[in-house]
Amino acid sequence: MLTRAGEVEQYLYIISSGLVRKFFLRKKDEVVTQLAREGDLVCSSVSFLSQQPSEYFVETLEPCILLAISFDNLQKMYNLGEHTERLGRLITIDWLLQKEQWEHDRLRQQPRERFIRFMRENGDLVQRIPQKYLASYLNMKPETFSRYKHLLKSSAYS
């Protein structure tokens, strides 16, 4: 576990190898909001940016090598000059736009479309991530996920 709910996120991670998930607890259910892989940035972002206690947990799913930068070091980096400021600005825009896109997709896509799109873009993760986490991330029941998977398999071989 990299970060627990209630803690203040100290690090922003870039994944060099391995997989990380971000989730929160709704009653006793874990709701997965991010599945991050090689090359992705991951952390409890709002906690990191605001230095307030986290609502989320951040946990490794595989052994990971992470490149981490602390909040304090990041501020020092920004003080180096406008180039790093610009980098920070553009990365933050990227986060914001991903979040926006995720919201639009969630509202507009049917579960089936969501599943197909995810499989097309990240199909290899099915071997690496427990199905219940994938289903939670895609906001569907594990049974539904499993049913779609079978449909996909049968159509691929037909």
Added chain:
Amino acid sequence: MPEQDLYRQYLDNVYQYFCGFIDLSRVEFDQIVPYFVIRKFPKKTKVLAAGETDRYFNIIMKGVARKYLVAHNKEITLQLSTEGHLIHSDISFNLQQPSDCTIETIEPVVLLSMSYDNMQHVYQMLPKTERMGRLIITEMFIKKDRRDFQQLNTTTRERFLQYMEKHPHMLQRVPQKYLASYLNIKQETFSRLKHLLRPKKQRVSAKG
């Protein structure tokens, strides 16, 4: 108030807002001012239609506007914004590509707007605004994440009460169907929940 004074007041407000992020002298701010334009829209007018590319970053000086997305033939209100708030189609503006969202006024609106191109000029001209840009976007990100989290992790009742406590005037300014959509509450449920609000003052209905 004469229009000229009104604009001066709007700009003063924006100056104060910017100073919350970085040390900015009045002289530096005056260098930025010519890159802004004032845009006025009547009520119930589209500021940006889906399919258009959003050229402008907007700060609301006056009025109320909403941003919505059409999904499964329904308008889903994503944002309700009033004086001092920022409203634009984030993806469309930043990537300069056609927008999925529509921005529409609810009341007559006055916007202080900066075009995408002008914004790039300002970053070049006054590099210290890079930090301001980063911090404004960070704030937007935090707000957005908090809202997403709330939508996923609160009951209808909690969402309703939290919103009404924080934004008590919106009920008078925004049609109920938009508020309900924004809070992801069915309209009938929304009407029912209104009874939870203690009337702030006695009001006499004009039509009895």
